[in-house]
Amino acid sequence: MGGLTHLIVLVSMFAAITLISEAQYLIPVTKHEPTKQYYATVNIGFGGMSSPVNLLLDLETNLTWLNCRKIRLLSSLHVVTCKSSTCKSLPGNGCDRTNACLYTQPGPLGQNPVGRVAQDNATIFTTQVGKPISIAPSRRFTFSCAVEKYLQGLAPRVAGVLALSPGEFPFWRQIASAYNVIPKFALCLPSSGLGLGSFYIGTHSFGGSKPVPMTLTPLKIDSGKYIISFTSIHVDGVPLALEPSLLEGGAKLSTVVTYTLLQTDIYNALAQSFTLKAKKIEMSETQGHAPFKHCFEEGASGKNMDVSVMEIGLPGNGKEVKWRFQGANMVERVSETVICLAFVDGGSKPNESMVIGTHQLENYLIEFDLSTTRIAFSDPLVLHNVSCSKSS
Numbered sequence: 001m002g003g004l005t006h007l008i009v010l011v012s013m014f015a016a017i018t019l020i021s022e023a024q025y026l027i028p029v030t031k032h033e034p035t036k037q038y039y040a041t042v043n044i045g046f047g048g049m050s051s052p053v054n055l056l057l058d059l060e061t062n063l064t065w066l067n068c069r070k071i072r073l074l075s076s077l078h079v080v081t082c083k084s085s086t087c088k089s090l091p092g093n094g095c096d097r098t099n100a101c102l103y104t105q106p107g108p109l110g111q112n113p114v115g116r117v118a119q120d121n122a123t124i125f126t127t128q129v130g131k132p133i134s135i136a137p138s139r140r141f142t143f144s145c146a147v148e149k150y151l152q153g154l155a156p157r158v159a160g161v162l163a164l165s166p167g168e169f170p171f172w173r174q175i176a177s178a179y180n181v182i183p184k185f186a187l188c189l190p191s192s193g194l195g196l197g198s199f200y201i202g203t204h205s206f207g208g209s210k211p212v213p214m215t216l217t218p219l220k221i222d223s224g225k226y227i228i229s230f231t232s233i234h235v236d237g238v239p240l241a242l243e244p245s246l247l248e249g250g251a252k253l254s255t256v257v258t259y260t261l262l263q264t265d266i267y268n269a270l271a272q273s274f275t276l277k278a279k280k281i282e283m284s285e286t287q288g289h290a291p292f293k294h295c296f297e298e299g300a301s302g303k304n305m306d307v308s309v310m311e312i313g314l315p316g317n318g319k320e321v322k323w324r325f326q327g328a329n330m331v332e333r334v335s336e337t338v339i340c341l342a343f344v345d346g347g348s349k350p351n352e353s354m355v356i357g358t359h360q361l362e363n364y365l366i367e368f369d370l371s372t373t374r375i376a377f378s379d380p381l382v383l384h385n386v387s388c389s390k391s392s
């Protein structure tokens with residue numbers, strides 16, 4: 001009898017653990033085509049009465065901020081006071097005349113939003129392996145309320161910025177800790193506004209029973225940015241001749257920069273190799289098309305986005321690993337017959353030698369694992385006949 005009870009207790013404990021470890025916290029990601037901004041929709045407020053709020057994804061924002069007027073029902077929203085431990089633990093906090101905790105931070109588009117810190121419940125979707133999407137119980141979420149003027153420059157449907165930084169209070173970390181899941185998240189950015197991409201918190205389930213191969217490289221966290229060191233750049237298998245000192249600044253990942261910025265000498269070396277290849281396949285160089293400097297008339301080559309393959313060499317597990325970019329991640333079509341090299345000259349002395357932007361990150365699964373301080377990137381998904389877009 002006692003043995004049977006024990007067994008039942010053990011079995012149900014095991015079932016509960018399985019449930020937690022297989023839980024997936026998945027939020028849809030949308031591309032707003034005209035501005036090429038990426039946003040996720042977070043439901044803020046009480047369960048059935050929660051309001052969906054679209055928030056720009058930003059890997060450098062430390063605390064989510066939004067126009068709190070978008071929250072329809074304010075009954076569960078409460079302002080954090082200056083004296084609270086939450087306020088005291090926020091770096092750069094302040095206090096206003098009403099004793100509300102204030103937070104200021106540089107915004108991704110040059111704004112400096114100041115806002116009162118608030119808490120409300122947020123509800124997100126959960127998917128479990130082999131089960132339909134369900135709603136996870138809502139959890140308290142801390143953010144700041146910024147007034148409307150700070151929304152300037154954001155896509156019309158976007159009402160704030162979702163913090164994804166490596167800091168202490170980004171959205172993903174709050175959610176991972178509320179649901180007690182491993183502190184990591186993954187992004188799959190769609191290339192068009194038609195399908196939905198994915199933002200996973202905790203372990204991702206991308207690919208289901210057919211996972212795509214992922215490659216690991218160490219992550220460096222520097223002043224609240226995600227940086228990877230790179231050791232070489234190959235174009236069509238040939239290394240670019242680059243001064244080693246040019247690589248020292250590393251590569252930053254960004255979800256708000258559209259086209260990858262390269263230090264001038266790196267840009268010129270890439271553009272030279274790319275131009276040689278384009279001419280070889282009978283494309284002819286035509287005038288630049290801002291922000292691009294190198295554009296090509298497709299001519300006899302026909303519709304062809306496959307010019308060069310670029311590989312960035314990164315430290316792996318004891319040997320160099322390569323992140324491969326090709327096809328639509330390398331070029332942008334600017335007219336029926338003209339394509340441009342989709343990289344931008346970032347100046348001769350930028351803070352980072354490379355800022356990897358969203359055009360290059362589209363249709364890759366990228367995992368930011370803060371439990372091991374590593375980044376995992378997939379093969380180009382096109383090689384596996386999949387993409388980040390799921391039709392809604």
Ligand SMILES: *[C@@H]1O[C@H](CO)[C@@H](O)[C@H](O)[C@H]1NC(C)=O
Pocket residue numbers: 046047121137138139140178
């Ligand atoms: C709001 O979040 C708290 C703490 O995370 C939780 O205990 C509570 O049940 C949530 N409220 C609702 C209505 O879901």
Ligand SMILES: *[C@@H]1O[C@H](CO)[C@@H](O)[C@H](O)[C@H]1NC(C)=O
Pocket residue numbers: 060061062091105106107165167222223224
């Ligand atoms: C985020 O926090 C880090 C670490 O405290 C800080 O270095 C960085 O400047 C902050 N970033 C922003 C955009 O406020």
Ligand SMILES: *[C@@H]1O[C@H](CO)[C@@H](O)[C@H](O)[C@H]1NC(C)=O
Pocket residue numbers: 349350351
């Ligand atoms: C470099 O970083 C500093 C401090 O974060 C910033 O003020 C400056 O604008 C950055 N420069 C470039 C070229 O991004």
Ligand SMILES: *[C@@H]1O[C@H](CO)[C@@H](O)[C@H](O)[C@H]1NC(C)=O
Pocket residue numbers: 383384385
């Ligand atoms: C992708 O599809 C193509 C053509 O439909 C096929 O030849 C190729 O084997 C597929 N690749 C994978 C990895 O499934």
